[in-house]
Amino acid sequence: MEGLPPDGDREFSELAQFEIDARSVRLLERDFCTRHEVVVLGKVDPAGREPVTVGMLNPGRRSLVVQVESALRRSVRAVRLNSWEIQRALVEGYGGAAERDRMTLLLGPVSDFSFERDQDVPRLLDEILGSAVQRRASDIHIETYQDDVDVRFRVDGVLRQVATPLSVANIQAAIARLKVLSSLDIAERRRAQDGRIQALYREGGEEREVDFRLSVVPGPFGEDAVLRILDSSAPLPLAKLGLGETPLATFERLIANPEGMILVTGPTGSGKTTTLYAAIHHINSPGNKILTVEDPIEYHFPKTNQKQVSSWMSFADYARAFMRQNPDVILIGEIRDEETASAAVRAAQTGHLVLSTLHTNDSISTISRLQTLGVPAGLIAACLLGAVSQRLVRRLCPHCRVESPPTEREIRRLGLAAADGPFFRPEPKVDCEICAGAGYKGRVGLYELFVLDGPLADLIAEGAPIHRIRAAAIEKGMDTLPSNGLEKARAGITSLEEILRVVPYRILAAH
Numbered sequence: 001m002e003g004l005p006p007d008g009d010r011e012f013s014e015l016a017q018f019e020i021d022a023r024s025v026r027l028l029e030r031d032f033c034t035r036h037e038v039v040v041l042g043k044v045d046p047a048g049r050e051p052v053t054v055g056m057l058n059p060g061r062r063s064l065v066v067q068v069e070s071a072l073r074r075s076v077r078a079v080r081l082n083s084w085e086i087q088r089a090l091v092e093g094y095g096g097a098a099e100r101d102r103m104t105l106l107l108g109p110v111s112d113f114s115f116e117r118d119q120d121v122p123r124l125l126d127e128i129l130g131s132a133v134q135r136r137a138s139d140i141h142i143e144t145y146q147d148d149v150d151v152r153f154r155v156d157g158v159l160r161q162v163a164t165p166l167s168v169a170n171i172q173a174a175i176a177r178l179k180v181l182s183s184l185d186i187a188e189r190r191r192a193q194d195g196r197i198q199a200l201y202r203e204g205g206e207e208r209e210v211d212f213r214l215s216v217v218p219g220p221f222g223e224d225a226v227l228r229i230l231d232s233s234a235p236l237p238l239a240k241l242g243l244g245e246t247p248l249a250t251f252e253r254l255i256a257n258p259e260g261m262i263l264v265t266g267p268t269g270s271g272k273t274t275t276l277y278a279a280i281h282h283i284n285s286p287g288n289k290i291l292t293v294e295d296p297i298e299y300h301f302p303k304t305n306q307k308q309v310s311s312w313m314s315f316a317d318y319a320r321a322f323m324r325q326n327p328d329v330i331l332i333g334e335i336r337d338e339e340t341a342s343a344a345v346r347a348a349q350t351g352h353l354v355l356s357t358l359h360t361n362d363s364i365s366t367i368s369r370l371q372t373l374g375v376p377a378g379l380i381a382a383c384l385l386g387a388v389s390q391r392l393v394r395r396l397c398p399h400c401r402v403e404s405p406p407t408e409r410e411i412r413r414l415g416l417a418a419a420d421g422p423f424f425r426p427e428p429k430v431d432c433e434i435c436a437g438a439g440y441k442g443r444v445g446l447y448e449l450f451v452l453d454g455p456l457a458d459l460i461a462e463g464a465p466i467h468r469i470r471a472a473a474i475e476k477g478m479d480t481l482p483s484n485g486l487e488k489a490r491a492g493i494t495s496l497e498e499i500l501r502v503v504p505y506r507i508l509a510a511h
Contacts, residue, residue: 036056105129107133142171144223157443168222194214211298232298238279261348263366293318296308314340323352362507377460397439424489446499485498
């Protein structure tokens with residue numbers, strides 16, 4: 001049937017990707033839309049003949065698609081949205097914005113979990129989700145074992161066990177509840193499923209949107225769930241990232257360029273998106289047209305054209321389309337294939353500033369990674385302005401840190417002199433009101449900023465080996481990840497233990 005992609009391609013779209021036009025939404029009766037959870041998206045030309053885009057919980061229900069096509073007397077292009085997004089679009093189209101709170105999961109801070117025998121599962125899950133947001137967790141892990149259920153929060157990059165009333169007696173109901181909230185198939189327990197839960201978090205008279213990305217995976221004792229928490233808190237200003245005075249001034253100069261490419265590298269969870277968002281926040285102005293393609297959109301900037309990757313439009317598709325939208329700045333969430341790399345380089349060559357991320361170990365490895373993606377060395381030298389490699393380390397609690405000499409292992413691995421320092425380590429206080437006995441509170445970035453100049457660009461264009469380019473960059477004063485970490489450790493911001501935890505051995509060995 002026209003408009004229906006293959007089963008494997010029907011992934012979640014984002015409501016923000018579509019225009020909500022009240023007249024078009026009302027082409028279908030509200031009762032019908034509410035009953036079947038469908039909504040007309042975009043602005044429909046009544047005299048046109050092109051397919052109408054319709055959001056549905058399950059675009060694979062051909063019988064429902066036929067009903068919608070019959071009601072509209074037009075062919076339909078079905079896209080998948082979750083229940084919350086459909087209801088929100090209907091409210092916008094039919095009015096009644098006051099209903100927002102009713103159709104959104106409401107969360108708040110939790111002082112302690114209720115261990116009542118008859119506690120209902122929805123309330124328990126609300127407490128778990130609310131507590132995770134309150135503790136600034138990035139992920140919630142719900143793990144099912146033969147005789148037990150574990151709940152762990154990832155806080156400041158480290159998993160911490162949390163005592164909750166979830167058990168083998170109620171875990172199946174809890175997983176089913178999560179599936180309902182994210183519009184997944186409750187009956188399907190043999191395959192992995194991914195979904196989204198939208199919530200409002202209220203604390204101290206203020207509220208903000210929080211997005212949970214749910215992954216459910218089957219196992220021998222039931223299903224495990226992991227929820228990635230995307231908090232819509234305002235992005236950090238550049239000055240708060242921890243770049244340092246000189247690298248900050250250099251980075252600000254880079255993102256002020258009218259053209260060229262800047263890449264942020266590092267593993268998953270290293271804060272790449274935070275750095276890119278800080279850059280966008282810094283250069284966002286009425287005089288700049290900024291276009292972004294992301295997966296997912298973690299924060300909505302005012303007056304910025306942000307697009308969500310979908311089964312219909314990939315990173316590369318958007319990057320090519322953006323070239324015809326007269327932008328000043330293009331942000332590509334990730335360069336992951338040759339097609340996207342080619343589109344990004346083409347945009348950087350033709351008068352646009354391109355910001356993106358890449359998975360490499362350090363900033364210099366960006367060059368070899370781009371080459372494996374089919375970008376010639378000459379083009380890299382011509383369009384790459386710089387690359388930032390980063391890792392996140394935990395901040396020492398100022399009340400729980402104590403001065404401590406480096407251990408033999410730290411001296412050996414980090415190449416320290418025995419009298420080097422001062423350095424600090426955590427000595428957690430159980431009653432500490434800042435870190436609650438963790439010894440650490442919050443995170444800060446370690447950065448390696450590689451900036452091209454004429455001689456470095458010549459080395460790249462000549463095909464010089466990576467180790468030679470790295471040596472030349474260090475000779476020109478590039479601060480490496482280990483040296484930046486040691487600087488922060490000497491300042492009492494983090495510990496040597498944290499540097500060893502997050503910086504790969506290969507990078508430490510080359511230091």
